[in-house]
């Protein structure tokens with residue numbers, strides 16, 4: 001068949017612009033065309049995007065990436081879109097820095113913070129996955145997007161949908177933090193608060209995707225959405241000067257980001273962009289919701305689902321969709337896992353703030369608290385390079401720190417009153433020293 005010139009041109013352009021091959025079942029390997037889909041028809045295992053890595057050799061290089069925009073789209077060749085990015089043009093490329101003061105406090109040699117609390121526009125790692133999912137939703141021709149969320153995803157979907165001129169329905173557990181609810185509502189989505197936990201929300205969203213035919217980013221667009229999480233890993237490697245950290249500590253909720261950071265490392269190794277130093281991955285969960293870490297510690301083949309009970313609401317997923325793949329990556333990479341109590345999470349939030357000037361939410365507190373436990377137990381050697389992935393911003397969850405700080409009472413604007421305040425804080429400091 002002879003195609004008209006215009007279609008041949010756009011076909012040619014498409015073929016040249018994208019290295020995406022197909023969807024492939026993670027278990028049986030059956031391949032599927034690039035359409036909205038969550039699982040394999042044969043075994044109901046998740047499907048994943050596969051690429052023509054052979055065609056990337058020599059074309060996707062450090063130089064080609066460095067020539068890209070200062071956003072997550074500099075890794076576009078390794079993302080599952082066909083045309084140009086249509087969302088998240090300012091997302092990603094967040095700071096990675098050497099945390100010298102924190103490292104000194106912990107007695108480790110080389111510690112880095114990858115800081116997605118500064119991600120744009122919604123201050124969590126979710127802007128990465130949503131940038132890809134919304135672009136994909138537009139390519140597929142959807143006009144309505146939605147999500148099953150523990151808070152940050154709803155926030156990000158609402159923001160990106162607004163900027164892309166799409167309608168949004170966001171489904172959340174009813175008891176989320178106020179900052180996340182108001183921060184989401186300002187973008188004008190339809191919010192659906194569900195009486196239940198995340199796993200109840202997610203189950204309902206599967207039915208909604210079927211019945212309403214919307215793009216539920218982490219359900220029927222899940223294989224495309226999850227690929228966006230790789231950009232967190234690509235950035236770590238590039239920002240370390242095209243090197244991989246030896247140890248990477250990552251929070252686990254649904255189990256998307258941890259395996260995708262590892263996939264990013266492996267793709268860069270495969271393309272000769274970084275050297276293979278055998279990077280090890282470590283899972284961080286809250287003690288009140290630790291199905292994956294529990295399975296790692298006990299050597300279980302399959303994790304046991306839990307009912308979450310923790311202040312770390314953004315990572316409170318008791319039955320993680322990709323928990324099994326987190327276990328696999330931990331095992332294959334030679335890593336481990338740890339869980340942190342709510343008190344340890346709060347201490348870690350304050351430690352990161354006090355030493356490095358970064359305010360993270362309980363998910364970040366969990367990750368740092370678990371990194372500390374893994375270092376202190378010797379699972380992570382203190383003299384090797386460690387990256388801690390901070391995935392969310394503390395200003396969205398200020399209620400967890402209510403009552404944690406003492407301030408002097410309000411004073412008249414008089415120097416004598418100020419002198420009293422100075423004395424008050426001196427007493428406080430002395431009391432803290434004698435208590436420790």
Ligand SMILES: *Cc1c(COP(=O)(O)O)cnc(C)c1O
Pocket residue numbers: 124125126152153251252253254255256257258314315361363364391392393
């Ligand atoms: C969603 C989320 C995570 C991790 O979620 P995964 O589903 O495991 O990718 C971590 N931190 C924050 C702040 C999140 O919002």
Ligand SMILES: [Zn+2]
Pocket residue numbers: 025026027028029030040041042043044045
């Ligand atoms: Zn299959």
